Amino acid sequence: MNVLTESRWIMQSTDANIPLMAETLKISEITANVMAIRGIRTKNTALTFLSPSIDRLHDTLKMKDAEKAIIRIASAIPSEKITIYGDYDADGIMSTAIMYKLLKRLGANVQYYIPHRIEEGYGLNKNAVQKLAESGTQLLITVDNGIAAVEEVALANQLGMATVIIDHHAPPEILPPADAIVDPHQQECEYPFKDMCAAGLAFKMAAALCEYLNTPFVEKDELLVFAAIATLCDIVNLSDENRILVNCGLTIINKNKLINAGLGSLISIRGYLEKPIDAFTIGFVIGPCLNAAGRLKSATLAMELLLCHENDAEKRINLAQELMELNDARKNLTTGSVTRALAALPQADELPNVLVITDEEAHESVAGIVAGKIREATNRPTILLTQGDGAMKGSGRSIEAYNLFEALYTHRKLFTRFGGHAMAAGLTIPAENIPLLRTLLNRDNALTQDDFLPIIQIDRELKPEEITLKLSIELSHLAPFGKGNLEPIFITSNLYAESVRVLNEKNTLIFTFAYNGRRLKGIAFGLNEAYEAKIKAANGDKYGGIYMDVVYGIETNVWNNKAEVQIRIRDFQVLKGLY
Secondary structure, three states, X not given: OOOOXXXXXXXXXXXXXXXXXXXXXXXXXXXXXXXXXXXXXXXXHHHHHHOOOHHHOOOHHHOOOHHHHXXXXXXXXXXXXXXXXXXXXXXXXXXXXXXXXXXXXXXXXXXXXXXXXXXXXXXOOHHHHHHHHHXXXXXXXXXXXXXXXXXXXXXXXXXXXXXXXXXXOOOOOOOOOOOXXXXXXXXXXXXXXXXXXXXXXXXXXXXXXXXXXXOOOOOHHXXXXXXXXXXXXXXXXXXXXXXXXXXXXXXXXXXOOOOOHHHHHHHHHXXXXXXXXXXXXXXXXXXXXXXXXXXXXXXXXXXXXXXXXXXOHHHHHHHHHHHHHHHHHHHHHHHHHHHHHHHHOOXXXXXXXXXXXXXXXXXXXXXHHHHHHHHHHHOOOEEXXXXXXXXXEEXXXXXXXXXXXXXXXXXXXXXXXXXXXXXXXXXXXXXXXXXXXXXXXXXXXXOOHHHHOOEEEEOEEOOHHHOOHHHHHHHHOOOOOEOOEOOOOEEEEEEEXXXXXXXXXXXXXXXXXXXXXXXXEEEEEOOHHHHHHHHHHHOOOOOOOEEEEEEEEEEEEEEOOEEEEEEEEEEEEEOOOOO
């Protein structure tokens, strides 16, 4: 099929007093405008945003049941056997490691348990509860799961185990009968920030536990790095406390790549021991290796790496190497499934509104990744199903205009199991029900062609002379960028491309724009096909001498120790009749 190349440009606006904001904060009006669009409107929130500090985290004890949980955990340290029950993704692994490393140092009799993705599935399960009770567990602490485990926690109670839940998922109407539930999404919880991942919560609970026990939080920097990695990998909003955790965590790891010996080995294996580590590095280089363990083998491999002693170099290197190889295998599995799926789809103008794809060769653990990549290529809600244990299992990824959870809930009788939220879902369905599901989802939606165009939110229109190195450096202080704090995007109209280098072998375009006797470099990745089509439609010369409307981000390019501003092009239109 032909991948969609058009997108919708939406100019954002704000009613904030931009000149006053710029003057108060001593920043440019352009940067003030970007911050205001992201909801940063008061001096205090702006200062927290521009100067994130661990001291600005909210009081953990304002969280419902936080004090109760801390007291219960503290009482168990001297004499009870404790099990940390985590999850197999980066957030679950990191939150498990945070609680385990702290409790171990405090002298607790503690172990961890992470369920197997394929054999056990997500969350607390009754078989595991039974095994943990038989092993002598007296206090069960769930992290990154547990909020929906009503029957499992009830079983734990029957078997004599106390339970503390530390979770960040939406609570059901009926809560588990746990001794304490720490989850900011509970209706009765007055905690001011709701969007932390489990590792962020675990870090805060660890700090509060040390304060309660009046003991130094000696692992603070190491565990803060864990929380930062999980925050980036779990794709939660990078605002408020999440921004603080990530910003401070990245600062620590860039000062000391060996803050955790095992993590340092993974960083070294990936070739980043001498390179700066940013949000992209964590999200696309380090994090996927941690996630790959749980996808293709066992998340305990990642836990073992994080718990390795600095003197055990051989074990650390071998584990890091294995995680990297697992991630390479995961990428190959993903590529194969994406290639098969795209090849089987009709042309873009014949695509159904909702894609329900079956691929019995796909590995169950990468179904969500594959669905996401098909969604990116087509901008259609996509469900990918593969062969499971006696049924078809899979994952779905959606677009902003389509609530996938609600759509599936309407037809819940077709599934043996399903769950999720507006943008993502997991499901198990008998194979014979798949054609009906495909028919119903495509019959019962109100999606229009406009909904299938990717949206680019534009912060502001700039004149070419406003694109400066000073602005690039100032905007970099708004990083890290991600969900809830997107990279600033701008537009410049009627920009003259003096020359264009078309590197088809690298799917890269390099532009030299000219204005008022000056030059500006622009670079675009993955847009060669769209460029060729738009040049042809405008009857322009693809090697330059054309006028363009350009949508872009601003960045600093360093070459031969000289820094210069350049633009990273996200989209463009080639203008007609201006040659």
